[in-house]
Amino acid sequence: MERRPRSFYVLAAFFGLFVLFLYGPILTIGILSFQGPQGGLTFPMNGVSLHWFRDLFEQQAVGDIWGAFRRSLALGLMVMVTTVVVSVMAGLAFRKRFAGSALLFYAAITSLVIPSILISLGVGLIFNQLGLKIHWATSGFGSQLTWTLPFGLLIMFAVFNRFDKSYEEAARDQGATSWQTIRHVVLPIIAPSLIGVALFGFTLSYDEFARTLLTAGSYNTLPLEIFGMTTNVTTPVIYALGTLTTLFSFAIIAAFLLGLWIMGKRRARLGSDAGKA
Amino acid sequence: MRLKNRHVLGWLEAAPLALVLLAFLIAPIVMIVIVSFWGATEFSIYPAFQFDNYEFLFGSPVTYRVFWATLKYAFITWALTLVIGFTAAYFLAFHVRSLGMQVALFLVCTIPFWTSNIIRMISWIPFLGRNGIANQTLISWGVIDEPLEWLLYSDFSVLLAFVHLYTLFMVVPIFNTMMRIDKALLEAARDNGASGFQTLVHVILPLTKPGIMIGTIFVVTLVMGDFITVRFMSGSQSANVGRLISNDIALLQYPSAAATAVVLLATVMIVIAILLRFVNIRKEL
Numbered sequence: 001m002e003r004r005p006r007s008f009y010v011l012a013a014f015f016g017l018f019v020l021f022l023y024g025p026i027l028t029i030g031i032l033s034f035q036g037p038q039g040g041l042t043f044p045m046n047g048v049s050l051h052w053f054r055d056l057f058e059q060q061a062v063g064d065i066w067g068a069f070r071r072s073l074a075l076g077l078m079v080m081v082t083t084v085v086v087s088v089m090a091g092l093a094f095r096k097r098f099a100g101s102a103l104l105f106y107a108a109i110t111s112l113v114i115p116s117i118l119i120s121l122g123v124g125l126i127f128n129q130l131g132l133k134i135h136w137a138t139s140g141f142g143s144q145l146t147w148t149l150p151f152g153l154l155i156m157f158a159v160f161n162r163f164d165k166s167y168e169e170a171a172r173d174q175g176a177t178s179w180q181t182i183r184h185v186v187l188p189i190i191a192p193s194l195i196g197v198a199l200f201g202f203t204l205s206y207d208e209f210a211r212t213l214l215t216a217g218s219y220n221t222l223p224l225e226i227f228g229m230t231t232n233v234t235t236p237v238i239y240a241l242g243t244l245t246t247l248f249s250f251a252i253i254a255a256f257l258l259g260l261w262i263m264g265k266r267r268a269r270l271g272s273d274a275g276k277a
Numbered sequence: 278m279r280l281k282n283r284h285v286l287g288w289l290e291a292a293p294l295a296l297v298l299l300a301f302l303i304a305p306i307v308m309i310v311i312v313s314f315w316g317a318t319e320f321s322i323y324p325a326f327q328f329d330n331y332e333f334l335f336g337s338p339v340t341y342r343v344f345w346a347t348l349k350y351a352f353i354t355w356a357l358t359l360v361i362g363f364t365a366a367y368f369l370a371f372h373v374r375s376l377g378m379q380v381a382l383f384l385v386c387t388i389p390f391w392t393s394n395i396i397r398m399i400s401w402i403p404f405l406g407r408n409g410i411a412n413q414t415l416i417s418w419g420v421i422d423e424p425l426e427w428l429l430y431s432d433f434s435v436l437l438a439f440v441h442l443y444t445l446f447m448v449v450p451i452f453n454t455m456m457r458i459d460k461a462l463l464e465a466a467r468d469n470g471a472s473g474f475q476t477l478v479h480v481i482l483p484l485t486k487p488g489i490m491i492g493t494i495f496v497v498t499l500v501m502g503d504f505i506t507v508r509f510m511s512g513s514q515s516a517n518v519g520r521l522i523s524n525d526i527a528l529l530q531y532p533s534a535a536a537t538a539v540v541l542l543a544t545v546m547i548v549i550a551i552l553l554r555f556v557n558i559r560k561e562l
Contacts, residue, residue, distance in 0.1 A: 004372075011368040018365050021441065022389050025400035028410065032403050036477045042403045043410060082326065091296040098287025113494065113549055114302070115502025117522050118538050122305020125312055125531060142301040149294060203391035210505060212514070219361060226395050230509065241401075242396040249392040257384070 009146035026246055033239035041236060052240035056114070062207040063239065071136055075221060078141055078204040083148045083201030084194055090149075091156025112150035114211030119143050124214035144205045152197045152203065159193040192263055199256040203249060306542070311362075313535035322531050340521075340537075344544070347517040349376075350507070351500040354439040358496050359489065361440065362447025367481070369448075371463075372456035383452060390445045398438050398509050398537035405429035430512030438510045443499055447492035454488030455481065490556035494549060501545050518544075 010132040032039075036047025056065060094101055123143050127134045134140070167189065187194075209223040216224055222245065229238050288295075316325040334340050365386065372381045389397065404410045405428040412424040427433055460480065466476040504519025518541045525534035 005473065007558035008372050011364065011372055015365055015368045018361060018444075019385055022386070025404055025441070026389075026392075026397065028399045028403050029396075042406050042408045043413065054449055086297065089290045093287045093290035093294075096283050096290075098284040098291070101287065101291070104291055104295055104298070107302065108294070111298055111302045111544075113498040113502075113545060114306075115498070115519060115538075115541055115545060116502055117502065117519055117526075118309060118542060119301065121522065121526060121531070121534060121538060122309045123301055125308045125535070126304060127502040129308070142297065145297050146301045149297060166302070199391065207391070207393040207395075209395055210502075223393055223395050226393070226399075227505070227509075230395070230399060238399060242393075242399055246392050246396055250388070253388055253391050 013028075025243075029239040030243045033234055033243040035236040035239075040238060041239075043233065046112050052235065052237045053244070055235075055237045056240055056244070064220070065222070065225060068220050068222045071219055072206055072222035075136055075141060075144070076202045079144050079148055079205035080198050082141075082145060083152045084197050086145075086149060087152030087156050087197050088194065090153055091160055092186075094153075094157070095160055095175075102114075108150045108153050111146045112154075115148075116147070117213075118187035119146050119211045120214040124173075127215075134217040136212065136216040136219055136221055140212050140217070140221065142206050143211040143215045147208060147211055148201045148204045151200045155193060155197050155200065159190050163189070184202070192260055195256055195263070196261050199253065206249070206252075223239065286414065294339060309538050309542075312532055313539050315532040315535075317530050317532045320529070322529075330532050331540075333533065334536050334540065343516050343518055343521050344540075346515065347501055347519075350435065350439065350503075350517060351497050353436055354397070354500045355493060355496050356442045357436070357440045358447045359493070362444050363451055363485075363489070365444075365454055366448050366452040367477070369452055370458075371481075377422045385443060386448050394442055395509075396506075397442060398506060401434065401438060401441070401510070402429065405434055430514060432511065432515055435507055435510040435515060438506050439500055439503075442506065443496050446495035446499065447489075450491040450495075451485055451488040454485050458484050487556045490552055494552050497548055497552070498545055501541070501548070 030171050032041070032043070034047070034048050034050070035045060035052060036049045037051040039046035048206055090104075094105070119141065124134060127139050132138075163186075167185050168181050171185045172178075178186070207223055208221075209227065212221055212224060220228065226238070226241060226245070229241070298387060312322070313330055314328070316323050316327060316329065352521050369379055369382055369386075402409070403541070406412075407426070409428070411419075411428055415421045416424065426516050462480055462484075463476055466480050471479065501517075502519060503517065504523045505519045507515055508520055508523070518537065522534045522537050522541070525531070525537065
């Protein structure tokens, strides 16, 4: 093996600092959430306890956190499923280069770069003028899709740019209908990427704030609830909540990555070696 | 006949996406443009066609100051995230040798993106606060005698949070383009006597431009459209356009908020249009 140049060590140190910068703060609040009952928002630790976590589980001590969590979870799953289905369909559509596809593509890009508060404001105004009630499952749901769908679509572009069309041609040559080709050839091949799309769909929805702000109605999602807490909660209970919800996010991410890994293993085991030299 | 089929089928498959974008992107934009010409009393808004909101907006020195501040945030954040993101991606792509390690470290960089931005902002408080880790450390080292007041709730903390939240949007696309650079080009450069630095500047940097552009689009638009980071990290002491809009909304002055939003959208779109001239996004994925 070639000896590493000195620049490697400099860059490795830089990268290490970058990772510390990314994770240091969240580790800090992880530690501080175990503050003793008399402890404050900063170090030193005033004893070690589970006091603030217990506070979270006490009804009504800090608002409707568990209700907010349930709503965020339900909304995240709704957005996830919708994002996967709609992105795959759109991805398939864009391969056909239909008339007007460029226009739709630019709309999707606009959706990605538009300041979130415009979606919040615009959707809120429309519901208001139509006399509809804003609700996290209707207006909130739609607003979040404007954020998750472009990501899903971009992933599908990346997938189909690398997709070998000869698999489909082979299926067609053997008499498969276009639906059979999609169901038995295309979808199994792109399945791992769909896990990626699902991961984006769920996590971006679960943590979404700006687009839900004016569109969630009277029942808050978890990020809105947490933001509300920042203005009137001055105890480490907010760190305890932050630690828990971050751990939950990590668990979700780990589950998705595990799913991806298992799928890869299964493929390696069950896949045919046809065509290999 | 087949040609027509392709278009019809394409639109059928794209219909869900098109409908969502129509209802929750296009319609809201149209609505905001319409409402920006409306009038408002203290309690309600009424349909009208007047330019009062725009006249007020462009007539107020606050507007120019806040737009300038927004562009300043965007530019500084862009410069910092570019340098940090490029360096991190460069290390990952060219100095980490095994693919497994590359994937693992890449994931380490990406995971924070899938966690809550609000929590990530809150997590700076114990670090930057008056009695926070930074001040305590500096005092114990004897660098300063009194706690620094400008660490939290200042432009410094706003920029720090922006860099913390958004550097990832630079790392990912830059890493993606770097991984597609043919390693033979680097060898060719070395064989011709280029130093590592010359290879970086004359080979890698030009080839990474599309990734840099995509990252730039993300970072610039996220910072320009932000209102929550500035509000939270500055302790409501600094302003950007997003906060101007959200303040109007809080006061139920929707027409005025809408007018500001229209101008913000136009500004962002102009910036994007300029950036898109340098890159074909669809080709680069």
